Amino acid sequence: MEAVVDTLADLEARAAGRAPVFGADAHILCDNLVRIYKTGGASAVEVVALQGLDLLIGRGELVAIVGASGSGKSTLLNVLSGLDVPTAGLARVAGVDLLSMTPRDRLRFRRSVVGFIWQQTARNLLPYLTSFENVTLPMRLAGRGSRRERRARTGELLELMGVADCAERRPGEMSGGQQQRVALAVALANAPEVILADEPTGELDSETSDEVFAALRHANRELGVTTVVVTHDSLVSEQVDRTIGIRDGRTSSETLRRASSDGEVVAEEYAVLDRAGRLQLPREFMTALSMEQRVRLELERDHIGVWPADQGGDAGE
Numbered sequence: 151m152e153a154v155v156d157t158l159a160d161l162e163a164r165a166a167g168r169a170p171v172f173g174a175d176a177h178i179l180c181d182n183l184v185r186i187y188k189t190g191g192a193s194a195v196e197v198v199a200l201q202g203l204d205l206l207i208g209r210g211e212l213v214a215i216v217g218a219s220g221s222g223k224s225t226l227l228n229v230l231s232g233l234d235v236p237t238a239g240l241a242r243v244a245g246v247d248l249l250s251m252t253p254r255d256r257l258r259f260r261r262s263v264v265g266f267i268w269q270q271t272a273r274n275l276l277p278y279l280t281s282f283e284n285v286t287l288p289m290r291l292a293g294r295g296s297r298r299e300r301r302a303r304t305g306e307l308l309e310l311m312g313v314a315d316c317a318e319r320r321p322g323e324m325s326g327g328q329q330q331r332v333a334l335a336v337a338l339a340n341a342p343e344v345i346l347a348d349e350p351t352g353e354l355d356s357e358t359s360d361e362v363f364a365a366l367r368h369a370n371r372e373l374g375v376t377t378v379v380v381t382h383d384s385l386v387s388e389q390v391d392r393t394i395g396i397r398d399g400r401t402s403s404e405t406l407r408r409a410s411s412d413g414e415v416v417a418e419e420y421a422v423l424d425r426a427g428r429l430q431l432p433r434e435f436m437t438a439l440s441m442e443q444r445v446r447l448e449l450e451r452d453h454i455g456v457w458p459a460d461q462g463g464d465a466g467e
C-alpha cells in the first residue's frame with residue numbers, strides 16, 4: 151500500500167483547525183502580558199508590575215478587577231485604555247491590537263472605542279462647563295453627528311444616568327455621585343464598545359457608591375457596553391457577576407455570582423488556571439498548612455490533592 155505523505159501546508163492547516171486561537175472570541179484579551187517599569191537612572195531598578203497576566207472578558211460583560219495596593223490593577227487599566235504600552239505579551243480590546251497601534255490609531259481608539267472614568271471626580275469633568283457641555287464635548291471633538299443630534303444624544307445620556315436635572319450645573323454644583331454619573335454619560339458620549347473605570351467610587355460614601363454602581367450596571371445592561379471596573383473594595387463583587395482577583399501582577403482568582411436553582415444568588419470562588427497549568431494558592435491556605443517552596447500533588451479520580459511537601463501519600467519514602 152502506498153503511504154500518503156502530508157505536505158507542510160496540510161499539517162499546518164490541520165494544526166490550526168485543532169487548536170482554537172486563545173481568546174479568539176474575547177472582547178478584551180491579555181495573553182502573557184508583561185509591564186516592567188525602569189526607575190532610578192544609572193542605578194536602575196526594575197519593577198515588574200504585570201508578570202505574564204492572562205485575561206479574557208466577553209462582549210457585554212460587567213467585570214470587577216480587585217487586588218491589594220500595588221498588585222498591578224492601574225497598570226492593567228492604563229494598558230487597556232491605550233495610555234501605556236506593555237513591555238511584552240498580547241493585549242487586544244475590541245479587535246484592536248494595543249501593541250502595534252500607530253499614534254493615529256491610538257487617538258481613534260481613545261476617542262471612540264473606549265470610555266473612561268477615573269477615581270478623582272475632578273479628572274473626569276471640565277470644571278467650567280455644565281454637565282450638558284461636558285457630555286457634548288467629546289462628540290464635538292470626534293465630529294460626531296449634527297449639532298441637533300449631539301444635543302439629543304446628550305439629553306438621552308443624562309436621562310439614562312438619572313442626572314437630567316443636573317444638565318445646567320457645573321461640577322462644583324453637584325454631589326460626588328452626581329458628578330460620577332455625569333462622567334459616565336461623558337464616557338458613553340461617542341458610543342464606546344468598552345467602559346474602563348478606575349476606582350470610580352473610591353471617593354464616595356457607600357450609599358452614593360451604590361448609586362454609581364447602579365448607573366454602571368444600567369449602562370452595561372441597556373447599551374451592552376463591556377464594562378471593567380478596577381477597585382480595591384472586595385465588596386464590589388456583590389455588584390457584578392464576575393470578579394477577577396489580581397495578585398503580584400497576575401490574575402489569581404475569580405468569583406462568579408449566579409442564581410442557584412432556588413433563586414438565591416451564590417458566589418463561588420475559583421483559582422485561575424493559566425494556559426501553562428499554573429495557579430496561585432490563596433496565601434491564607436498556604437499559611438494555614440505551612441506550605442512553602444514545594445507541595446505534593448496527587449491525581450484522584452475527580453480532583454487533585456495538594457499536600458505540604460512532608461505529608462500525604464508516600465511523601466519522603
Ligand SMILES: Nc1ncnc2c1ncn2[C@@H]1O[C@H](COP(=O)(O)OP(=O)(O)OP(=O)(O)O)[C@@H](O)[C@H]1O
Pocket residue numbers: 187188189197198199217218219220221222223224225226382
Ligand atoms: N510609573 C511607574 N514607575 C515605576 N513603578 C511603577 C509605576 N507605576 C506603578 N509602578 C509599580 O508597579 C506596581 C503595580 O502598581 P499599580 O499602580 O498598577 O498597582 P495598583 O494595584 O493599581 O495599586 P493601587 O491600588 O495602590 O492603585 C507597584 O509596585 C508600583 O509601585
